[in-house]
Amino acid sequence: MTEAELTLLLTVAKRVHPSFSVEDEFTFGIWFELVSEVPFEVAQANLKEHLRKSDYPPKPASIVGDYFNKSEMSVYDQQALEQKELMLSIETPENECVPMPDAVERAIDQLGSRMSVGRFGGDELDE
Missing domain, CATH: 1.10.8 (Helicase, Ruva Protein; domain 3)
Structure with a gap:
């Protein structure tokens, strides 16, 4: 003023x-x-x-x-604000999911085939 x-x-x-x-x-x-x-x-x-x-x-x-x-926030309001800011920082375009690299998918398949119980890939549901 x-x-x-x-x-x-x-x-x-x-x-x-x-x-x-x-x-x-x-x-x-x-x-x-x-x-x-x-x-x-x-x-x-x-x-x-x-x-x-x-x-x-x-x-x-x-x-x-x-x-x-x-202007003074309660502890609850401060935590709520921090949580909101965290969620907004997680939901950025650079954090979007990307397809799994082929090499990683092959490594997982190889590990699954060595196990006595097969890897669940969804095909088992059709049988």
Whole structure:
């Protein structure tokens, strides 16, 4: 949020609460430092909600709301995100299945023919 946007929010708050004042530069600087990382749209919505529900003038926490708390993920959400990213990385075109090389298929056939129980290749179902 910019200083101009904060000025707009504080002006709205002053219109609703005429005794509310953040006119000196020092106090404005403190407010700006506390709320500057919050996007204007979020701050505006938080101020609107505060003014609807409270009889008291806003504080910086009223404008920040739970913006910073929402960015922290729970362990469950973090694990779900990691699992989703893993699944997306597995499902890439370079990981698609390719036919088995002929040399590998012949080696498997030779190993199967040496075993006392034959290799199951599907032909046994027809007999």
